[in-house]
Amino acid sequence: MRQLFRPAEQGGAAQGTIQFIKETIMAYLAPTEFVTKMIDAGESKIFMSARDTLIRAFMAGAILNLAAAFAVTVTVQTGLPLVGAMLFPVGFILLYLLGFDLLTGVFTLCPLALLDKRPGVTMKGILRTWGLVFTGNFAGSLTVAVLMVIVWTFGFSEAPNAVAQKIGTIGEGRTVGYAAHGAAGMLTIFTRGVLCNWMVSTGVVCAMICTNVSGKIMAMWMPIMVFFFMGFEHSVVNMFLFPTGLMLGGNFTIMDYLTWNEIPTALGNLVGGLLFVGLTMYSTHVRTAPKRAR
Numbered sequence: 139m140r141q142l143f144r145p146a147e148q149g150g151a152a153q154g155t156i157q158f159i160k161e162t163i164m165a166y167l168a169p170t171e172f173v174t175k176m177i178d179a180g181e182s183k184i185f186m187s188a189r190d191t192l193i194r195a196f197m198a199g200a201i202l203n204l205a206a207a208f209a210v211t212v213t214v215q216t217g218l219p220l221v222g223a224m225l226f227p228v229g230f231i232l233l234y235l236l237g238f239d240l241l242t243g244v245f246t247l248c249p250l251a252l253l254d255k256r257p258g259v260t261m262k263g264i265l266r267t268w269g270l271v272f273t274g275n276f277a278g279s280l281t282v283a284v285l286m287v288i289v290w291t292f293g294f295s296e297a298p299n300a301v302a303q304k305i306g307t308i309g310e311g312r313t314v315g316y317a318a319h320g321a322a323g324m325l326t327i328f329t330r331g332v333l334c335n336w337m338v339s340t341g342v343v344c345a346m347i348c349t350n351v352s353g354k355i356m357a358m359w360m361p362i363m364v365f366f367f368m369g370f371e372h373s374v375v376n377m378f379l380f381p382t383g384l385m386l387g388g389n390f391t392i393m394d395y396l397t398w399n400e401i402p403t404a405l406g407n408l409v410g411g412l413l414f415v416g417l418t419m420y421s422t423h424v425r426t427a428p429k430r431a432r
Contacts, residue, residue, distance in 0.1 A: 165349040172346045173423040176416070179346070180247035181256045183239065184263045188270055191239070195274020196281075198238035203282045203378035205229020207301075209366065210308075214301045223367035227359045230338075234345055234358060240374050241271050241404070246339040246411035250420055272404075279377035287385045298386050309383025312371070313394040324402055327371055331406020332414075334370035337361040338407075339415035371403040 167175070183191070205228050213222035233240070248267055251259045288294065290302035298306065316323035344357030365372065380388075380395040 165353055166347045167349065169419075169423045172343065173419050175346050176247055176343065176419065177250045177254050177256070177424075180244075180249070181251035181259060183244055184248055184251060184259055184267050186267075191267065191270040192274040192277075194238045195240075195271040196278040197236070198233045198240045199275035199278025199374055199377060200282050201233045201236075201238065201278075202229045202240065202374055203279045205232075206375050206378055207282065207286050210305060211301045214304050220367060223363050226366045227341075227362035230341065230362045231355055231358050234342070235351070235354070239271050239274075240338075241268065241275050242335045242338045242372065242374065242407050242411055243342050244268060244271050245335065245408045246342065246416040249412055250416050253417075253420060254424070275374045276377050279374060280381055283378050283382040283385065287382060291386075302382075302386050305379055306383045306386045306388045309380045309388040309395070310390050312376075313380070313390040313398045317394065317398045323398070327399065328402045328406040328409075330369070330371040331373070331403040332410035333368070333406075334365045334372045334403075335407035335409075335411035336414040337365040337370065338372065339411035343415060343419065371399070371406065373400060373404040373407050376400055376403055 166172075186194075205226055208228070209222040209226035211222075212225055213219050216222075244267055248264045252261065252264060287302070290299050291297070312327075316327050319326065338361065341358040341361040344361065345354040348354045348357050376395075376399055380390075380399060383390070384392065384395070
């Protein structure tokens with residue numbers, strides 16, 4: 139038995155473990171490399187065909203909101219919001235690994251290609267991409283909303299179950315609830331949108347930093363969990379929550395949803411992702427200022 143634990147073999151095992159950690163857990167890109175990768179990704183999305191953009195956006199909205207339905211279900215059944223928040227990132231991770239696109243991501247990445255003066259990149263092209271991704275995300279989210287309402291009401295034949303009732307209260311609280319506070323409510327929802335895409339885009343960037351799947355999963359998990367647990371506003375998740383609430387008889391209107399949630403949330407997502415992630419990364423890692431003289 140002693141021969142099984144000789145020092146030389148122990149040393150070899152230790153070296154093997156260290157090498158495994160370096161190759162699987164600590165595999166990442168330098169800042170200048172991953173910011174270039176961000177710019178390349180933004181450029182690629184701008185020149186993608188309308189067909190592919192819509193398909194990828196549709197699937198992103200659908201997968202993300204299946205995970206949102208899952209997280210709300212877990213929260214209701216366990217009574218522990220933290221557990222739901224810990225599990226929600228599964229959807230984001232799946233859609234990222236499958237190469238699908240969320241509006242929050244293209245808000246951050248596409249303008250970088252314009253700032254970097256990539257050939258053929260124009261503001262018109264960026265707006266086209268944003269519009270197509272918004273359309274695809276909304277279609278995917280609405281599809282999942284209809285399917286989940288069917289599940290939660292036994293094909294519209296029964297009263298909504300506990301999970302559906304919870305989603306109905308979310309929709310009402312985050313529309314007429316904001317409206318009751320007037321300008322302060324509008325400022326609050328915009329700020330929550332800013333904070334949301336600060337975290338979500340950080341998750342996208344962290345995934346680009348890592349060069350292996352396990353690293354990407356761990357890097358994305360943390361900021362996505364933060365945004366969900368803190369109750370920040372994500373424009374694509376709201377594309378599912380609020381239509382679902384309306385179908386379940388929520389006490390708010392489509393105009394309430396657009397005016398007091400979707401539009402200010404999307405604007406906040408744009409500002410948060412671009413200002414706190416895209417522009418900061420670009421300005422310091424691409425347009426790096428000269429170092430001070432010694």
